[in-house]
Amino acid sequence: MLEGKVALVTGAGRGIGRAIAIRLAKAGAKVIVNYNGSEAKAMDTVKTIEEAGGEAWAYKCDVSDFAACGELAKTVLEKYGRLDILVNNAGVTRDGLIMRMSEEDYDTVLDINLKGAFNTIRHFSPAFLKQRAGKIINISSVSGVLGNAGQANYSASKAGLIGLTKSVARELASRGVCVNAIAPGFIETEMTEAMSEKAKEAVIGSIPMKKTGHAEDVAEAAAFLAGASSDYITGQVLCVDGGMAI
Numbered sequence: 001m002l003e004g005k006v007a008l009v010t011g012a013g014r015g016i017g018r019a020i021a022i023r024l025a026k027a028g029a030k031v032i033v034n035y036n037g038s039e040a041k042a043m044d045t046v047k048t049i050e051e052a053g054g055e056a057w058a059y060k061c062d063v064s065d066f067a068a069c070g071e072l073a074k075t076v077l078e079k080y081g082r083l084d085i086l087v088n089n090a091g092v093t094r095d096g097l098i099m100r101m102s103e104e105d106y107d108t109v110l111d112i113n114l115k116g117a118f119n120t121i122r123h124f125s126p127a128f129l130k131q132r133a134g135k136i137i138n139i140s141s142v143s144g145v146l147g148n149a150g151q152a153n154y155s156a157s158k159a160g161l162i163g164l165t166k167s168v169a170r171e172l173a174s175r176g177v178c179v180n181a182i183a184p185g186f187i188e189t190e191m192t193e194a195m196s197e198k199a200k201e202a203v204i205g206s207i208p209m210k211k212t213g214h215a216e217d218v219a220e221a222a223a224f225l226a227g228a229s230s231d232y233i234t235g236q237v238l239c240v241d242g243g244m245a246i
């Protein structure tokens with residue numbers, strides 16, 4: 001399915017990014033496993049892929065650093081000669097009510113979640129244009145679609161990602177590059193582990209399917225958007241959320 005393709009997944013040492021990296025490798029892609037703080041976990045993602053007969057390579061880069069993303073693109077394009085699939089998954093939360101939210105918490109979330117995706121797209125888009133093919137997948141959130149009290153910074157970054165997705169989709173469409181977003185709902189990872197049981201129960205109550213999702217659910221959607229089955233789909237937001245955003 002993805003044999004001969006080269007994929008980069010940001011924040012792929014753990015959580016949803018790890019599941020996407022493993023899923024794309026299972027489909028035959030060579031995967032660059034980006035990480036920032038979790039080196040051992042990124043190595044473990046690589047090991048898991050290699051043990052299953054796939055090919056992967058770990059690369060440390062803070063996606064919020066424009067110049068570092070430039071180096072990442074240069075290194076990847078020198079090593080593999082191309083990039084077919086770019087998954088902007090790296091993301092953080094710094095939740096708090098707007099009245100009490102610090103400027104630093106706002107900036108950190110916007111810098112990593114939104115500018116991080118701009119940084120990679122900006123540096124890889126010349127290669128995508130030259131190839132006249134490619135898939136860019138941005139991991140947004142149901143919070144970016146609906147908004148969420150206590151997550152003004154996070155929701156702004158994820159809604160911004162949707163705008164970025166639609167604009168870049170329009171820019172690159174005539175060159176055969178598809179740009180889509182996935183908006184996961186409540187997925188069980190370290191990001192959601194921090195929530196209290198009470199808060200979790202309240203969220204689950206708001207999900208029409210009355211259950212949480214798993215990283216693998218998001219990975220399946222990413223595999224679809226990375227493959228040829230979605231070649232006529234661009235600028236869309238695919239909600240993987242048990243019906244939360246209906």
Ligand code: NAP
Pocket residue numbers: 010011012013014015016017034035036037038039061062063064089090091092112139140141142183184185186187188189190191192
């Ligand atoms: P997670 O387990 O907390 O993982 C976050 C990932 O982002 C880690 O791999 C981390 O890498 C990476 N990351 C953070 N800052 C980075 C930076 N500056 N540069 C590079 N990588 C960085 O979270 P998750 O649940 O898997 O979330 C993955 C994505 O899905 C995020 O964009 C999140 O907003 C989105 N999402 C999650 C949910 C959910 O319910 N879990 C719902 C909607 C959307 P290091 O550890 O190496 O720093």
